[in-house]
Amino acid sequence: ARRADQLNGLVRQYYLRTGGEVGDLQVNLVDKHARDRKSHDIAQGVLPALQAIAKRHGADIKVVEVPPGPPVLSPIVAEIYGPDYDAQIKLAKQVRAAFEATPDIVAIDDSTLDAASRVVLRVDAAKAALYGIPVAEVARAARLALAGEDITPLHDGSSKYAVPVRVALAPEAMGNLDTVLKLRLRGQDASGRGYEVALAELVRPLTLPAERVIYRKDLQPVVYVVGDVAGGPGKTDSPLYGMFALREGIAKLATPGGLPFQEHWIAQPSDRFTAFGLKWDGEWQVTYETFRDMGIAYAVGLILIYLLVVAQFRSYLTPLIIMAPIPLTIIGVLPGHALLGSQFTATSMIGMIALAGIIVRNSILLVDFIHQRLGECGDLQQATIDAASVRAKPIVLTAVAAMLGALFILDDPIFNGLAISLLFGIFVSTALTLIVIPVLYYAATWRQEAERACAPGTEVQPTHQGA
Known part of the structure; x- marks a missing residue:
């Protein structure tokens, strides 16, 4: 490709x-x-x-x-900002030295280029006019000698596109300035008599510094220092740990001119004219933005679930009981990743968001059945016991079906985290839901019944709609 x-x-x-x-x-x-x-x-x-x-x-x-996800410039990227680009380069060299002094940081590089020179052939317009050769012709001859030129297309009747005919010097001759300057051009004097003139007579070689590349990000000049984490047996390959290891060495840097030095994790420096700034980027930035957005989505989802359950049961306390097992998914998800030696990735977070809906469904089934049994027998304790025993089988079968579906993506390199979250999260939360929901609902409802009984002139009636 x-x-x-x-x-x-x-x-x-x-x-x-x-x-x-x-x-x-x-x-x-x-x-x-x-x-x-x-x-x-x-x-x-x-x-x-x-x-x-x-x-x-x-x-x-x-x-x-x-990369398995969005590509980045490098797993570890340090962006150097400052008031002067030359000073930024000096500071970037110090940051690179800190990278090189940190164990397990490999593939270290920066965006600066070593000083280089270039040779420019400047046409002497006066001499070219004296020899009767146009300046454009001299420039064309120099370009042909240094790079070659396509002079005409060739059509052979079998090719889809025309084949260019290119005139160029041999590669070894192109790299030899003396050979290029020996090329001869045809000129003519005032009488029209033609003669040949060496290119060296018409141009003047000048050695000039090569143009320097200045990188910019969001219109601000920036110098990049990049690296990667070696990883390996018994080591982590997470760039975040590499960044933490680098911070101690970077904190000791001496900035050019003694200006303040600021470290940024999320956004670029707001003022690059009064202080130098180092902005961490790379896989850290992708990880931060991914989990930030999914965390917001998770929070919005929980709020919507709460509002829907409030509308269903017409109670503000019952939805909290129903949603109580959601944090219990962490008890299964995190140990599951540790047990299989897998990292907690973005797909793992997607699995946790999906678990919230699955667990709430099981909780609603239990609470709704408790309400039904209360309407039949009026005994809160018996209704709670019946709900846990009768609804256990369909809840477990639903959980097993979801876990079997997750098994098929367990060996996928990208969706491995999603499978682990679903497998261990469903297993642990389902087992705990059958215990936590009945206990919490019974405790909350029994307490409300007791408070009503203690109130003077209050007649206690069976509760059918929860808290």
Whole structure:
């Protein structure tokens, strides 16, 4: 696939790299069922050997994996802001040194480029006019010598598109300025007599500094320092732990000019002219935004569930009893992830949101049956016991069906967290719901009955609509 066709390359910006000194090599792995190692383990395994080869030849090499979620510039990204770009570069070099001094931080790089020079051929317009050669012709000859030129298309009748005929020097000649300057152009004097003139007579080579790339984010100049976490057996590959390990070294940095230094986690610095700022980005930013949005959705969902249950039972206390088992899902979800050695991901959070609806449904079944039995026998204790015993079988069967459905995505690398949340969350919360809901409902209703009985002149009647 071409670099411009890859979303990962678009975000990481390596599809913009051009030139003979850079290149990409895409490796396609066989199907996961035909190999024993995960793609992440393979990438981490070949990285040290490739870096050793690159170091031997003075090159820089990186192993980039296809991300399971939204691509980022790098797992760990430090964005450096400040009042002056040169000062930002100096501070970025110190931040990079802190990256290199931190154990388990690998694939370290920054967006600065070493100072380079370029050779510019400036046409001497006076000499070109003296030799009767237009300035545009001199420039065209220099461009042809340095880069080549398509002079005409060739149609062979079998190709879908025309084949360009390109005139260019040999590659070794293009890189030799002396060879280029020896090229000869045809000129003519005032009498019309033609003669040849060397390109060196018409141009003047100038060595100038190469243009510097200035990166900007939201219109603010920024210097990036990037890295990754090595991971491996017994280690975590979460970028967040790498960022925490880096903070101690970064806090000791000396800023250029003695200006204040501020650390930002969520938003860019509001004022980059009076202080230097470091904004953490990368996978942390994606994680924060994902869990923030899903947390808001979770809270809104709980509020809507509460309002619906209030409308159903016409009570403000009964919905709280019905929703009480929702926090109990954590007792199953978090230990389940730890037991299987899986990380709590965005899909795990989606599973917790789904669990809220499943658990509330079970609670409503129990409370509604208690109300029905109260209308029949009027005995709160017997109605509560009957609800737990009669409704246990359909609730358990529903839970088992949902858990069996989640088993099919348990080995999926992306939806693994969703499956774990559903499996362990449903198992634990279902078992606890059959105990917690009857006990809470009985305790709350019995207390209200007792308070009514203690009130003077109050006749106690069986409660049919809960609290």
